[in-house]
Amino acid sequence: MIQAIGLTKRYGDLVAVEGVDFSIARGEVVGFLGPNGAGKTTTIRMLTGFLPPTDGTAVIAGYDIFSNPIAARRAIGYLPESPPLYPEMTVRSFLTYVAKIKDVRRVERRTAVDRALERTALTGVERQVIGTLSRGFRQRVGLAQAIVHNPPVLILDEPTAGLDPLQIGEIRALITELTAPSQGEAQHTVILSTHILSEVDAICRRVILIHQGRKVVDAPLSELTSGGRTLDQIFTQYTARDAADPAAFPAKPIVESESGSAS
């Protein structure tokens, strides 16, 4: 469903992301991990077509982001790091607008918006102006705009950043619900970017860890933690090693063959 093929982003001499490959099958829920500044957001922005890769490409739902960008973008629901909202619009008018630009057909628009409101538990505030909503509600509106066109691919960039524990719980429950196959809805393939490890534990079945722009881990969560190690320890092992002499710590990247590609 989602294929990254040698995704690379350079800014002059600075390499933000280097040769990231992965392949995510339909219905998978993948935790996209990495410390701040590892290149998570840059990779995500390349997948969603916001930033063009310097090298490599990605294929979303069978559409190449270079040769078929419009169809690829249509297949994606995307919640950026800060939810993209117009503060002066009401929740419903905003979602209706998003449905329009995401090519939801006119006859289905109303139901699509109703369904998104329902799934994100926003039905009570649909007439409220977005600017007056609390942060947790705004995040939910952000999620609603990502799912309003019922996209096969859902890309969420740090959806719980800056929320209080209660709101984090709500958003997590929501994501879990979205990823569970339910009432005839198409099953979403999800990439969840985060640096909160418990979130991955709670929601994801597979982990991709990137560090300094490269993929260092790509394996099912169950396999990673099978040796009794916690995700915490794994994360620290792969992301802290540059602090010491890299040669003294020859940790071989764990790359699972599920994706068919080894790096």
Added chain:
Amino acid sequence: MRHVASVAGRELHSLFVSPVAYGVLSLFSVLAGMFFIIFLNVFEQYYFMLQRDPAQLASLNLNDGLLREFYGSLSIVLLFMIPGITMGVYAAEKANGTEELLLTSPLTIWDIVLGKFAAGAIFIAVMVGIVGLFSSALFFYGDPEVGRTASGLIGLLLIGWTYVAIGGVASAIARSQTVAFLIALVGSMTLLLVPGIAELGIAGTAPGVADTLRYLSVQLHFDPLLSGLVDTADLGYFAIMIGGFLVITKAIVESVRWR
């Protein structure tokens, strides 16, 4: 086309749920009313002054004596007001983070640029409609020429659309709305004042360049329309200006991706 309409619709929606649109329209109506009364008084005084001079009186008419001045002044009002309308079109998207939503939606850059321009163009059409209302009052009390009145209004519309296109460029460049406002104002003024600069500075030394610069002026192409002269060359000038600024806007919006 459907996407252009969606983008334009949202833009207008945002203008009209905020006080900006109503503020601008009210202020514009008040200013238009003031200018109308002023020029009406001036016209009246001329009319009485020329009572003893039938030859001169015969050449006095509402189009030259009133509407020309009225539209000319309003073109200056538009120069100052339009940057206020357009300053947010792209700058606010950047501030809201909705730029990322637009650019990851199945929209082309042209859908976005044309949609936003269309919204501005419609808003200006409403303003020119207000001017038309004032003008139409004259038809009850006098007999201005319909054609010349209409061509003057078209001129006002085209000059407004040109400023909207400039405002779009400014808003696409700037990160903050204040900066967008200033760039748009300076840009529009430059386009208006170019002939003066040409005349003063380089007319003597480089007449060729001075002529070109003078040709670029908005005023040079607005004046004939005020006089009722609809020349395709002038219409072409506005089309090229608006089209050119839209192409520049498109390039700037697209360049976000390549940074």
